[in-house]
Amino acid sequence: xxxxxxxxxxxxxxxxxxxxxxxxxxxxxxxxxxxxxxxxxxxxxxxxxxxxxxxxxxxxxxxxxxxxxxxxxxxxxxxxxxxxxxxxxxxxxxxxxxxxxxxxxxxxxxxxxxxxxxxxxxxxxxxxxxxxxxxxxxxxxxxxxxxxxxxxxxxxxxxxxxxxxxxxxxxxxxxxxxxxxxxxxxxxxxxxxxxxxxxxxxxxxxxxxxxxxxxxxxxxxxxxxxxxxxxxxxxxxxxxxxxxxxxxxxxxxxxxxxxxxxxxxxxxxxxxxxxxxxxxxxxxxxxxxxxxxxxxxxxxxxxxxxxxxxxxxxxxxxxxxxxxxxxxxxxxxxxxxxxxxxxxxxxxxxxxxxxxxxxxxx
Amino acid sequence: xxxxxxxxxxxxxxxxxxxxxxxxxxxxxxxxxxxxxxxxxxxxxxxxxxxxxxxxxxxxxxxxxxxxxxxxxxxxxxxxxxxxxxxxxxxxxxxxxxxxxxxxxxxxxxxxxxxxxxxxxxxxxxxxxxxxxxxxxxxxxxxxxxxxxxxxxxxxxxxxxxxxxxxxxxxxxxxxxxxxxxxxxxxxxxxxxxxxxxxxxxxxxxxxxxxxxxxxxxxxxxxxxxxxxxxxxxxxxxxxxxxxxxxxxxxxxxxxxxxxxxxxxxxxxxxxxxxxxxxxxxxxxxxxxxxxxxxxxxxxxxxxxxx
Numbered sequence: 001x002x003x004x005x006x007x008x009x010x011x012x013x014x015x016x017x018x019x020x021x022x023x024x025x026x027x028x029x030x031x032x033x034x035x036x037x038x039x040x041x042x043x044x045x046x047x048x049x050x051x052x053x054x055x056x057x058x059x060x061x062x063x064x065x066x067x068x069x070x071x072x073x074x075x076x077x078x079x080x081x082x083x084x085x086x087x088x089x090x091x092x093x094x095x096x097x098x099x100x101x102x103x104x105x106x107x108x109x110x111x112x113x114x115x116x117x118x119x120x121x122x123x124x125x126x127x128x129x130x131x132x133x134x135x136x137x138x139x140x141x142x143x144x145x146x147x148x149x150x151x152x153x154x155x156x157x158x159x160x161x162x163x164x165x166x167x168x169x170x171x172x173x174x175x176x177x178x179x180x181x182x183x184x185x186x187x188x189x190x191x192x193x194x195x196x197x198x199x200x201x202x203x204x205x206x207x208x209x210x211x212x213x214x215x216x217x218x219x220x221x222x223x224x225x226x227x228x229x230x231x232x233x234x235x236x237x238x239x240x241x242x243x244x245x246x247x248x249x250x251x252x253x254x255x256x257x258x259x260x261x262x263x264x265x266x267x268x269x270x271x272x273x274x275x276x277x278x279x280x281x282x283x284x285x286x287x288x289x290x291x292x293x294x295x296x297x298x299x300x301x302x303x304x305x306x307x308x309x310x311x312x313x314x315x316x317x318x319x320x321x322x323x324x325x326x327x328x329x330x331x332x333x334x335x336x337x338x339x340x341x342x343x344x345x346x347x348x349x350x351x352x353x354x355x356x357x358x359x360x361x362x
Numbered sequence: 363x364x365x366x367x368x369x370x371x372x373x374x375x376x377x378x379x380x381x382x383x384x385x386x387x388x389x390x391x392x393x394x395x396x397x398x399x400x401x402x403x404x405x406x407x408x409x410x411x412x413x414x415x416x417x418x419x420x421x422x423x424x425x426x427x428x429x430x431x432x433x434x435x436x437x438x439x440x441x442x443x444x445x446x447x448x449x450x451x452x453x454x455x456x457x458x459x460x461x462x463x464x465x466x467x468x469x470x471x472x473x474x475x476x477x478x479x480x481x482x483x484x485x486x487x488x489x490x491x492x493x494x495x496x497x498x499x500x501x502x503x504x505x506x507x508x509x510x511x512x513x514x515x516x517x518x519x520x521x522x523x524x525x526x527x528x529x530x531x532x533x534x535x536x537x538x539x540x541x542x543x544x545x546x547x548x549x550x551x552x553x554x555x556x557x558x559x560x561x562x563x564x565x566x567x568x569x570x571x572x573x574x575x576x577x578x579x580x581x582x583x584x585x586x587x588x589x590x591x592x593x594x595x596x597x598x599x600x601x602x603x604x605x606x607x608x609x610x611x612x613x614x615x616x617x618x619x620x621x622x623x624x625x626x627x628x629x630x631x632x633x634x635x636x637x638x639x640x641x642x643x644x645x646x647x648x649x650x651x652x653x654x655x656x657x658x659x660x661x662x663x664x665x666x667x668x669x
Contacts, residue, residue: 005612024499024508024511025502025511028503029503034426041567059518259504259506259507
């Protein structure tokens with residue numbers, strides 16, 4: 001790294017006459033990135049000259065703080081994004097070439113029997129595979145103890161089939177992706193393949209049968225989503241590409257909660273993070289994530305659920321025996337998409353066995 | 363909706379928005395009336411917004427506040443017992459955890475937390491009224507973040523006071539001569555070099571100067587600086603390299619604008635490196651004879667202590 005001239009260090013120390021020190025409010029707001037642009041500039045200007053205020057900022061940083069996605073125009077050109085875009089583009093090109101090759105040989109040939117999803121259409125919920133060494137346990141954390149390093153096994157939930165029974169949910173599973181190993185064989189009991197049921201790139205499937213209402217939909221904000229979805233579609237037509245399987249693993253995002261109660265998501269294994277706007281007026285304090293399925297809870301009984309890695313959210317209002325959950329949620333546990341437990345600051349425990357359709361209070 | 367007698371700021375955001383935000387704050391649970399709450403909001407608006415802020419700006423600002431925490435804290439400051447119960451439940455343990463993280467040593471941490479707790483409760487009486495530090499919280503940042511900052515400020519102030527006392531004791535024990543009343547004359551720096559450097563530093567953004575000061579003066583790691591600025595560590599590394607190169611270039615350009623030839627300018631910078639390197643070292647040894655409270659090599663600022 002280049003060194004600055006010593007005269008630069010000396011003059012930097014002298015600096016201009018110190019302005020008044022920012023108060024604790026502004027320093028705290030600066031640390032949490034909730035100042036205006038002008039305030040931030042003024043605070044940085046002061047910090048550049050005041051050693052003690054720099055020390056205060058350093059000491060006041062939370063012990064665990066996630067890094068936001070890099071600001072500025074460069075984020076679209078950052079190396080991880082370019083690398084991922086390059087990999088996805090290669091996958092798309094190779095996939096198209098192989099597909100065309102197979103189609104030209106035989107139009108009736110089966111798609112390669114290394115499916116990436118298992119579906120049941122018999123009205124029963126298919127349990128996720130038993131956790132093995134290659135599959136991380138689902139994340140059940142409170143805001144304080146959150147570990148954003150987990151990479152849970154993805155479990156995708158699809159729309160209820162011929163939906164008389166609201167519990168009839170076909171669950172498509174992918175397994176053993178974390179190590180890029182071979183995936184389980186399909187149990188095609190009349191199940192459609194992923195290729196046939198591929199959702200539109202911009203609108204992943206949402207389980208409308210579960211939640212009583214839907215939060216305002218959020219459009220994907222990153223163009224990488226479209227590339228990733230296109231890559232996913234082509235992946236089903238290929239045979240035994242561990243690179244593709246490994247790239248799917250990276251699609252499962254990581255989650256974290258800030259000390260100010262906002263939700264953050266990382267799509268690149270924790271290198272960069274973005275704020276996900278779920279409930280701007282609630283402080284979120286707990287979350288549970290199983291693959292693309294995520295629950296977040298916070299102040300005033302705010303509880304939100306997404307089945308597509310946070311692209312769309314639904315607010316869930318637990319009610320039991322005519323009583324609604326209104327206390328602050330401080331713990332959310334979902335060992336699997338169906339069974340969950342909510343803990344509140346008033347020592348209540350709310351449980352569900354059907355992914356939030358019905359609740360019991362203890 | 364009862365007549366509230368709201369002041370201009372509240373009038374601008376509208377009674378409906380005020381009712382909405384009052385409900386969101388749950389201030390009623392803590393015994394805070396809507397009138398009192400409106401007064402608190404008015405105070406915060408007056409502190410942070412310009413007098414000519416538009417109604418839309420005021421509304422956006424008010425809705426960005428942590429109103430639930432603000433209501434809780436101001437109720438505590440007003441002495442509402444219910445509010446104190448909630449505050450203690452949520453934050454008492456956290457207070458001691460934060461103090462432990464800052465002070466590292468357990469007895470110092472406990473003393474720090476106890477001291478702040480007393481300030482928050484309001485053991486100081488002024489004009490017959492209990493004065494609580496909580497009354498200064500305005501909801502701009504989270505309450506936990508504010509508690510961290512207040513604890514950090516208190517810790518820094520304590521260390522600064524203690525260092526003044528310890529330095530005298532240690533020096534008399536060690537038989538060290540007290541510094542001469544007249545400081546040694548600094549090595550004369552070419553005015554053009556100082557001016558060109560000041561101009562070059564002035565052209566840097568505040569963020570760049572902060573990064574330079576943190577890295578070169580405080581010896582902070584790239585990771586620490588990245589955490590503060592909420593960017594990736596590699597971003598800081600790239601910035602530092604870029605700043606260092608551009609600073610040298612600008613100083614040279616500034617010297618040439620002040621009449622030096624390129625060669626003279628380069629020589630001036632080279633001489634500066636040799637002489638000022640020695641001078642800086644001797645100055646550092648004089649001024650930082652005791653380790654800073656954060657165990658980092660740094661020169662203390664000559665400014666006044668923070669509030």
